Amino acid sequence: EAGVVQSPRYKIIEKKQPVAFWCNPISGHNTLYWYLQNLGQGPELLIRYENEEAVDDSQLPKDRFSAERLKGVDSTLKIQPAELGDSAVYLCASSRLTGSNTGELFFGEGSRLTVL
Amino acid sequence: AQSVTQLDSHVSVSEGTPVLLRCNYSSSYSPSLFWYVQHPNKGLQLLLKYTSAATLVKGINGFEAEFKKSETSFHLTKPSAHMSDAAEYFCVVSDQSYNTDKLIFGTGTRLQVFP
Numbered sequence: 001e002a003g004v005v006q007s008p009r010y011k012i013i014e015k016k017q018p019v020a021f022w023c024n025p026i027s028g029h030n031t032l033y034w035y036l037q038n039l040g041q042g043p044e045l046l047i048r049y050e051n052e053e054a055v056d057d058s059q060l061p062k063d064r065f066s067a068e069r070l071k072g073v074d075s076t077l078k079i080q081p082a083e084l085g086d087s088a089v090y091l092c093a094s095s096r097l098t099g100s101n102t103g104e105l106f107f108g109e110g111s112r113l114t115v116l
Numbered sequence: 117a118q119s120v121t122q123l124d125s126h127v128s129v130s131e132g133t134p135v136l137l138r139c140n141y142s143s144s145y146s147p148s149l150f151w152y153v154q155h156p157n158k159g160l161q162l163l164l165k166y167t168s169a170a171t172l173v174k175g176i177n178g179f180e181a182e183f184k185k186s187e188t189s190f191h192l193t194k195p196s197a198h199m200s201d202a203a204e205y206f207c208v209v210s211d212q213s214y215n216t217d218k219l220i221f222g223t224g225t226r227l228q229v230f231p
Contacts (some may be wrong), residue, residue, distance in 0.1 A: 003159065004159065011125035040125075041223055041224070042206050042208075042221030042223050042224055043160070043206075043219075043221050044217050044221070045219070050217060056218060088131070091159075093160075104162050104165070105160075105219065106159070107160040107161070108159050109157065109158060109159045110159070
């Protein structure tokens with residue numbers, strides 16, 4: 001089966017510009033996650049969706065970050081305006097079961113953002 | 117709150133020698149613990165998981181981990197390293213407080229394998 005697909009893989013923008021990342025989860029996976037991974041750090045959860053509902057967005061900086069998951073499948077993460085500190089890898093993951101008790105998340109390869 | 121501490125940021129071994137990647141956890145609940153691996157430019161992949169069944173957990177590619185409650189540890193081991201094991205390894209705990217359940221990652225251990 002196809003894995004989690006993310007695009008773009010790499011993005012370089014100037015500060016104050018907008019940027020958007022797209023994620024297509026594994027077919028049939030109802031739960032979708034966006035994680036932020038800074039250099040030398042482990043991933044940190046930004047937002048989790050159950051179908052089209054954002055059930056945990058407590059770590060999403062809502063002043064500049066937004067996300068949507070229309071129709072409960074694909075998802076988009078947007079940053080507007082981007083700041084230098086937003087340079088990082090943005091990871092999308094999906095899982096079949098509700099919640100993460102199984103711990104088995106399937107990750108995409110990530111979108112690496114560089115803000116100049 | 118749950119957390120994990122990976123005690124080594126870098127580990128270097130020779131091919132064919134044992135691997136030990138150390139992880140300590142902190143949890144108010146009976147924890148669910150995991151190890152994930154991240155190869156360069158690849159997505160994170162689940163290696164193994166502990167969810168209160170057997171304390172010795174076997175994963176993919178010959179890795180295993182032992183849950184030790186008395187030491188609050190969940191170290192990852194492999195008897196014989198292979199060049200393809202070179203990657204970043206993350207110890208992970210599931211935060212099950214407040215009826216949420218999200219994964220909390222450690223800072224990672226980079227494993228280098230020398231020929």
